[in-house]
Amino acid sequence: MKKKGKKPVVLLVDDYPDAREMYAEYLEFSGFEIVQAGNGVEAIERAHDSHPDVILMDLSLPVMDGWEATRRLKADDTTKDIPVLAVTGHALSGVSHDAKKAGCDGFITKPCLPEDLVAEIRKVLAGTRSAHTHAKAKA
């Protein structure tokens, strides 16, 4: 939380507009400022010019995928401190491991209800920085 009293900025990276806009609408509804990106390259650009408080990174992206984008952000001093939460529909084992290797601070499996996503973001922003937080969608 760099700026007290101001709305936390969330960079939402997802190539699927319905999901991105859905999360964006709910996050704005929940009191966040939203910056959006549709691929990895855009994500890096937005991260540089908007300095988000947290990045929600979809891993399967066109142009540059989420793993590569995360690696670059974590390699850049100006962006390396921004927490990155990986959000992916890939449920196969090993995906979360690869994401952590790329520098992700958290891992969220889609489908993820908007309220669950907000809960995860608040957890990260609260500085708890639980790397092992998983959104559970199983009923």
Next chain:
Amino acid sequence: MARGNRKVSDWADASDLDSARLELLEGFLNRSEIADCTDFALDWLSDHLNVTHSICLARREGENVLAAIGAHGFPASSLTNFTVPTEDWRHPLIQILANRRHAFFASVTSAGAERRRRPTTPFQNDAFHAIPLRGSGGSEEALGLLLWEGARRIAPDVEWFAGVFALKLAQLLRRLTLSEGDRKQEYERSLLRAIVNAVTDPILLTDAEGRLLIANSRARALFVASEEESEGRRGAVGMNNMLLSSALSSKAIEETGAMRRELLLVNPVDGSDLLYELLSSVTEDSRYGTGIVSILRNVGDLRRATEQIEENYQKMRRAELQATAERDRLNLIIDSVADPIVVTDASGATSLMNDPAERLFAVRGGSPSVEQRRVQANDAHFSSFVSGMLLSDDQRRVGEVTLTDPQTGAAMPVEAIAGKMMTEHGELTAIVSILHDRREAMERAALYEQLKQASEELERKVHAATADIAQQNELLRRQAFELEQASALKSQFLANMSHEFRTPLNAILGYTSMLQQGVAGPIEGPVKRHLSRVASNGQHLLSIINEILDISRIEAGRMPLQVSKFKVPDLIGEVIAELESIIRRSKLEVSTDVPRDLKPIYSDRQKVKQILLNLLSNALKFTSQGSVKITARAQHAPRAIAISVTDTGIGIAPEDHGRIFEDFKQLDNSPTRAYGGTGLGLSICRRLADIIGGEISVKSQLGKGSTFTLTLMHNRP
């Protein structure tokens, strides 16, 4: 005789006369030859009685003539032809010889002619006296005549002389005759001796006392030994003499005629036994007494010879029998050979053939003429083969002859193997031919050819089949590869699909949730109820997708075992917490019976949690009222923890207990079944339990509820 007794008065001196007579008698004593004696006598007559011409006639031995044996005063040539045949009885001299009377032949020229016939003599015309010379007084014929030239008147001394000379002459003549007989006897004896010696059997003559008189050389070898010979030999000879003597015992001698007995003697040379047959015969001689002639025949030799002959005969018999047996055997062998065998002599004539050959070549009376013609044709073919052989220098020849089976008329190619039999001088004695029927071989060859073809056909087929199989294998391999690829593709596809499913589902569930939360403005009544249906169906769809994903992950081997140490009570708390919303909605009493002091367990935490989530959600789903209880218990031997989920739900019939863990099995398969779910839940639980080495079991009663128990083994030793 009166005149003979007359005193000698002519002698001048009586002592001279006596000494002259003594001289004559001494001369006679010293002379044994007739001629010598006669010459001496006639010389004495001339010297002492002045008879200058005298001739002495005597019978010549072996000839019937009177011839001069001595003369005085005549040349020898005049006497040679002066012989008088003794058969000429009319001859005056022969008459004188026979009459034994003295006669005087006066000279031819003398007066007072004599009536007496005058013989021709060397005295010629001179007067001479003839006086017979008589040996002994008896009646014997005179030995000869003494002729001398003289006057009519005869001097008494001459008569004396004639008497003495006649005696001497008779003596000499007797001796001569005797010695001639002796010589003859001696000759004959030597001949006999030679004959006797030449006889190989011992022959001997013994006297009555058994003393050896005559023995041939063989007999001497047995019975005579000189002093110089060895002791052993002499001993043997002595023994033999004893044996012979006892054999010729007095009793034997008394017997007349020939006698046979066996006599065992010792061979003086080497001491061996000699068996003889003794033939003895007694000879009677009045002068020399009884003798025994013995002939010994070596029956040992004879016996040996007999034995030898017997043995040779036996040998010959045996050889003959053997030869016969050999021949019989040979015949048997030849006849037993199935192949025809023909023996041909040097002239080309068949000398022997066995039965099979006879069938081919021998004309048999009574057989059909067609058979006979075939046999003759066969014979002709074979003969040309053999004559070819006879003309060539080959020792062996192998050829092919085409004959005809006499019975069937079928062509019969035979292989003919012929060999020449030669004497040691290289002279051909026979040709032996063996014929081998080649039909069988040809049939066999044909069969073999067929078999070979069949075999090749089979081989071709096997090749083809093998190629087919190889092709099939290749196909299968390719199919297996494709299947593998397909399986991998399927897994990949399912993984991708689940992602693709979840992306829109994420949006659906998200917007539904936002609508329910009134993000787009307040909602109420039926809209709220409908949105809740959308949300729950969306959640159901999501759970189906997740389960399919789990199955495909398990099948693709993408659920590896990841063992860690964890506490079961904590895990149970997490499970209950995750299902909190469902538990709340179910209105069921959910309790736990978990000892706080359960020891941590080594296992795959994530998989154990998934199993428990499944079991608990199932319990909640199939229980409409009552309670659900989770119990954990430690087990020993083997060390394990059993976690049970017990409900009071609909329960499962015992016959279905095995089926509930199969894929896609819900007991109610009707389209309108009362409970949602894929039917993959328990199947996934069982597969996960297999992976972690645990076990899931069920106890249930229809209508009364079920208890599912997961038994976890400690995975770390």
